[in-house]
Amino acid sequence: MAASWKQLLFQILLLLVSCRDINTKTSGPTPPPLVPISSLPTDERSVSLKGKSHTEKVELLNPVNLALQCTWTGNQNRLPNITGFWRKDGDEVENSRVTVQMEGDQYKLKRVFSIVSEESLGSYSCLFGSEAKIEFVLSAPQIGEVRDKPIVSYVGDSVVIACKMEESKPKPNTWNWYKANGTDKEQIFAAAEPLRYEIRNEEKKTKLVVHNLTEADGGLYYCGAVYAISTTMSHVELKVINFQEPLKPFIAIVIEVVVLVAAILLYERSQSKKNSTAGNGTTDQMNTKTRAENNGPEESSSMRQRNI
Numbered sequence: 001m002a003a004s005w006k007q008l009l010f011q012i013l014l015l016l017v018s019c020r021d022i023n024t025k026t027s028g029p030t031p032p033p034l035v036p037i038s039s040l041p042t043d044e045r046s047v048s049l050k051g052k053s054h055t056e057k058v059e060l061l062n063p064v065n066l067a068l069q070c071t072w073t074g075n076q077n078r079l080p081n082i083t084g085f086w087r088k089d090g091d092e093v094e095n096s097r098v099t100v101q102m103e104g105d106q107y108k109l110k111r112v113f114s115i116v117s118e119e120s121l122g123s124y125s126c127l128f129g130s131e132a133k134i135e136f137v138l139s140a141p142q143i144g145e146v147r148d149k150p151i152v153s154y155v156g157d158s159v160v161i162a163c164k165m166e167e168s169k170p171k172p173n174t175w176n177w178y179k180a181n182g183t184d185k186e187q188i189f190a191a192a193e194p195l196r197y198e199i200r201n202e203e204k205k206t207k208l209v210v211h212n213l214t215e216a217d218g219g220l221y222y223c224g225a226v227y228a229i230s231t232t233m234s235h236v237e238l239k240v241i242n243f244q245e246p247l248k249p250f251i252a253i254v255i256e257v258v259v260l261v262a263a264i265l266l267y268e269r270s271q272s273k274k275n276s277t278a279g280n281g282t283t284d285q286m287n288t289k290t291r292a293e294n295n296g297p298e299e300s301s302s303m304r305q306r307n308i
Helices: 002-020 247-306
Strands: 040-048 053-059 064-072 081-088 098-101 107-115 123-128 132-139 151-154 159-164 175-179 184-189 197-201 205-210 219-226 231-241
Touching: 040 053, 040 132, 053 184, 064 123, 081 107, 098 107, 098 219, 107 175, 107 231, 123 184, 151 159, 159 231, 175 197
Parallel strands: 040 064, 053 132, 151 231
Antiparallel strands: 064 107, 081 098, 081 123, 123 132, 159 205, 175 184, 175 219, 197 205, 219 231
16 A cells, blocks of 8 residues: 555656656747848848938848848047947847947948848947948838828729839739728639629739729728738728719709709799789878869868858
8 A cells, every 4th residue: 555655656757757848838929030041032221320210121022031220420529439239120239239449530330130021120230339320221112102081982883992113113913902901901802603803903003993892892992012021001982872973963962953943933922922012002091092082172162151
């Protein structure tokens, strides 16, 4: 009996020891790599600054090891060295603080970043203490043409929604279309049966054709230019209305005109009645006066006869 208890305790101890080696922590999202990856191609962008700040836009198509170099020549104090560091989207990059020596009346700060996905894009800033800042904004080629006014179509019709990249920009690998669904975007796929959506892609242009429109088809549509590094989005608003909708302003105007004409007719009729009543009263007075004038000599003669 004692041996069985000892064996049980030994097994429990072994179980506790094995559980200590199990990592129960859940891994969070992997941060974008900032150190260079040897298998990626390399590219370099440099900016020379004399003032206090500058923003440089950089468009990328593919994953790359990007060397960013900052040169600052605006230090009036001519300090022999200054502290330099980097920030990514406002957060300081770990282990990026270095002492930058003045060389030929200028300071240089350089770092290589691995830009491997959409999460790696964003704002990269080099700072020379609190004196100067150069910001590199990394993104895929942006769609410059944005339609401000919505496209208006009718229930039962078909509509063509177009989206294109500027001629000076590189062509995307392909195009995708999405429709806003609350806070999300639902991708649209072309289907033969039933024929609801057609997607016609060209090199720098895409068209979405929506057939048999319903009021539910109204909303925001997004076109996406797909590059290896990221997808660039632009949006177009579609409004779907009934055929009676354009007639509503006209009907409202007709109703207003009818009411106005009716009010004028009623006013004129009331004025006509007043004038008629006033005219009748004047006529009666004139008739009475006329009869009195006509009867006047006879009445005077009879009065003279009575006086005699």
